[in-house]
Amino acid sequence: MHDVIIFLGPSLPVPDAVKILSAQYRPPVRRVDLPDVIRVHPRVVGIIDGVFFEDAAVGHREVLEVIKNGIVVVGASSMGALRAAELEPFGMIGIGEVFRMYRDGEVESDDEVALMCDPVTHMALSEALVNIRVTLRHGIETGFFTKDEADLIINTGRSLWYPDRS
Template identity: 80%
Template sequence: MHDVIIFLGPSLSVHKASEILSAEYRPPVRRVDLLEVIRMKPRIIGIIDGVFFEDAAVGHREVLEVMKHGITVVGASSMGALRAAELEPFGMIGIGEIFRMYREGIIESDDEVALMCDPTTNMAFSEALVNIRVTVHYGEKTGFFTSDESQSIISIGKSLWYPDRSWPRILQASSFNQQRKDEILAWVKDHAIDQKQEDARKALSYIKETFYT
């Protein structure tokens, strides 16, 4: 039995995750999942993905109970980043840019990291708002987007229900002319930032480097 248990879903494939860290990988965390693994006495639990709206989300008290048993809990990317920002004062370790954004109040809602995915394959069918936000800010910084375009894209993204969020859907609802829409889609294809994936990788590398070297 691995002494590291990672709850992982659409943020990063298990295959790619296993190339970074040897661990027991489980589906996105749900309510009571953490309490069930306490008896296994792992050294570390990593929370990357978790359910949000379709099922009961993992509770703060569950994370605190795990840590009371001397188990290190690391969070990043999605549900893990959200809970880590809330529970860092109590000892949960947060990793990555999304965790920082939650901790500093740049983003607040769990809706920022939520997306629709296939529960069997974890293939994402929508785009996380935080990924859209980070991509747009990068585009603005590099001169591709104007400030008004950035604000418009983020505003439209926020207005959409999370399963409906995608670049084509956002641009369809925008007032940009067709040429600009085509330019944006082409740019996104080459420059979109998957911050959730990047943060998941960082968390796994952190666990490996901190606890196994």
């Protein structure tokens, strides 16, 4: 049994993740995945990636139930960052830039982290809008883009259905 269970998908290949942290890696979290976690009772659950549209997204109450059972829940990067920003007042721990962006109100929509991924390999087939934002921010800081150019790109990206963003 692992003390740490992490739900991971397109954010990072599992072989790369294992080099960083020894844990039990599971596919992106879906609604109904967390009751099994409570039964297994690891010390920590990490939510990185989760499903949005192709399956029901993990619910707030499910995460709260894990916390209520004495399991530390940490979120980052994608679905984890979104849920952590929403549930931080109730004990979920958020880490990373995407979490900060949600927590500080820089981004609000779950659409910011939505992307298409291969259901078997979990490889990303589109790009999350939040990733495009961070790239554009770097482009502005280095003088590659003007603020107006970056705004145009973000507004165009926002107008696209998430599977069409690349």
